[in-house]
Amino acid sequence: MKRIKTPLEEKELAGLEPGDEVLLSGRIYTSRDQAHARMTEAIRKRKGLPIDLRRAVIYYCGPAKAARGKPIGSCGPTTSSRMDAFTPLLLKYGLRGMIGKGGRSQKVSQAIKKYKAVYFLAPAGCGALITRYVKSARPAGYQDLGPESILELEVKDFPLIVAIDTKGRSIYGKA
Amino acid sequence: MKIIRAVKIAKVVADLCVKANCVLRSDVLRKLKEALRKEKNPRAKNALKAIVENARIAQKEDLAICQDTGLPIVFAELGRDLRIIGDLKQAIIKGVEAGYCKGNFRESIIRDPLKRGRSVYRGAIIHLDVVRGSKLKITLLPRGFGCENKSRLKMFNPTAGFAEIKQFIVDTVREAGADACPPYVVGVGIGGTADYAGLLAKKALLRSGVSSKKTVSVLEKELLFEINKLGIGPMGLGGKATCLKVNIRTFPTHIAGLPVAVNISCHALRSAGATL
Numbered sequence: 155m156k157r158i159k160t161p162l163e164e165k166e167l168a169g170l171e172p173g174d175e176v177l178l179s180g181r182i183y184t185s186r187d188q189a190h191a192r193m194t195e196a197i198r199k200r201k202g203l204p205i206d207l208r209r210a211v212i213y214y215c216g217p218a219k220a221a222r223g224k225p226i227g228s229c230g231p232t233t234s235s236r237m238d239a240f241t242p243l244l245l246k247y248g249l250r251g252m253i254g255k256g257g258r259s260q261k262v263s264q265a266i267k268k269y270k271a272v273y274f275l276a277p278a279g280c281g282a283l284i285t286r287y288v289k290s291a292r293p294a295g296y297q298d299l300g301p302e303s304i305l306e307l308e309v310k311d312f313p314l315i316v317a318i319d320t321k322g323r324s325i326y327g328k329a
Numbered sequence: 330m331k332i333i334r335a336v337k338i339a340k341v342v343a344d345l346c347v348k349a350n351c352v353l354r355s356d357v358l359r360k361l362k363e364a365l366r367k368e369k370n371p372r373a374k375n376a377l378k379a380i381v382e383n384a385r386i387a388q389k390e391d392l393a394i395c396q397d398t399g400l401p402i403v404f405a406e407l408g409r410d411l412r413i414i415g416d417l418k419q420a421i422i423k424g425v426e427a428g429y430c431k432g433n434f435r436e437s438i439i440r441d442p443l444k445r446g447r448s449v450y451r452g453a454i455i456h457l458d459v460v461r462g463s464k465l466k467i468t469l470l471p472r473g474f475g476c477e478n479k480s481r482l483k484m485f486n487p488t489a490g491f492a493e494i495k496q497f498i499v500d501t502v503r504e505a506g507a508d509a510c511p512p513y514v515v516g517v518g519i520g521g522t523a524d525y526a527g528l529l530a531k532k533a534l535l536r537s538g539v540s541s542k543k544t545v546s547v548l549e550k551e552l553l554f555e556i557n558k559l560g561i562g563p564m565g566l567g568g569k570a571t572c573l574k575v576n577i578r579t580f581p582t583h584i585a586g587l588p589v590a591v592n593i594s595c596h597a598l599r600s601a602g603a604t605l
Binding site: 285 | 434475
């Protein structure tokens with residue numbers, strides 16, 4: 155089991171291979187469909203982004219509300235392929251890690267290889283279990299999107315599996 | 330004539346929302362544990378362990394099993410000798426709203442599918458049926474969209490054979506791949522019309538036991554075997570368990586057609602029911 159921290163280091167990422175189990179700690183950002191669409195539009199219109207994408211990790215997740223005294227509610231991954239159309243552009247702007255569930259398109263695999271990024275799988279359908287690894291959550295952008303807004307999460311030892319490595323190789327075989 | 334007040338119904342629906350989303354169905358949990366016992370692939374074993382542990386934590390800590398508490402579907406069977414004081418549909422909607430609020434569940438449903446935005450809809454899709462007797466049976470099925478997105482319908486020719494139908498169902502699961510949280514429960518609706526086959530497929534997901542129809546139960550077993558040969562496995566990382574169960578529901582159909590609808594459920598197949 156390898157331990158990695160955010161912001162991601164290129165060297166560290168280069169040592170990962172499909173199937174590797176890692177424990178991720180540090181700051182990550184939640185973002186799903188609408189936040190992806192909005193960030194893409196902002197980049198195209200040369201407007202600012204609410205988060206710094208450089209060496210950042212995005213978690214495809216829209217969590218449930220937190221009960222009193224807890225940082226977050228159930229917070230499992232959503233289907234990554236819905237974000238495929240937006241991903242290459244975000245990689246170009248510095249994104250280096252993505253966490254989700256399921257396969258990615260060939261275009262995304264190629265972009266992952268080009269920018270030496272990594273796509274990880276989180277335990278799919280295990281939103282209650284994943285709350286254990288989230289130490290804190292704070293709003294980080296597009297708050298009007300409600301559950302689809304961007305949150306900054308502080309995670310500790312979040313168990314992930316490398317699905318696509320920096321060479322574009324996939325755990326699912328050919329993309 | 331038996332009488333129930335709408336406020337009572339709202340309360341029951343609210344409780345069903347919390348129960349369905351936080352306590353995994355015992356038949357599903359049993360199938361998951363069985364799959365864990367049989368699994369040899371270490372990655373698949375770990376994934377199944379996480380799934381079983383997730384269900385335990387959700388129940389213990391009143392957390393949603395999955396953050397996607399879905400679009401709530403309510404099946405209400407109203408006995409014709411029962412009188413309701415108040416508005417049944419309003420009571421169900423109020424109950425859903427109260428239950429989803431109490432459970433701290435995500436506001437996943439938007440009012441306008443075209444404009445999108447954040448105008449939240451706190452209702453449900455309600456299927457109302459009038460039946461014999463003086464009871465009201467309510468079943469809540471929260472539908473997450475990771476798997477709902479993988480639904481498919483095909484209008485076969487009436488002369489289509491079992492092999493063709495099976496191929497379509499297996500292909501639907503293959504296409505879902507790892508995206509919709511395997512191991513799946515596959516609901517299939519055969520017969521009726523295009524829309525009704527979809528409803529049959531959804532209702533099929535509610536069944537916990539084996540079908541009483543021999544042709545259906547044989548087909549279900551064959552499909553389960555075929556689907557598990559795909560080797561998608563838990564989280565799509567390979568292994569024996571791609572599918573926990575296939576549930577088929579049938580209905581009379583036209584001589585000119587054979588509608589077949591597939592409604593896949595993720596491993597967190599949630600539903601809860603109560604009879605008043």
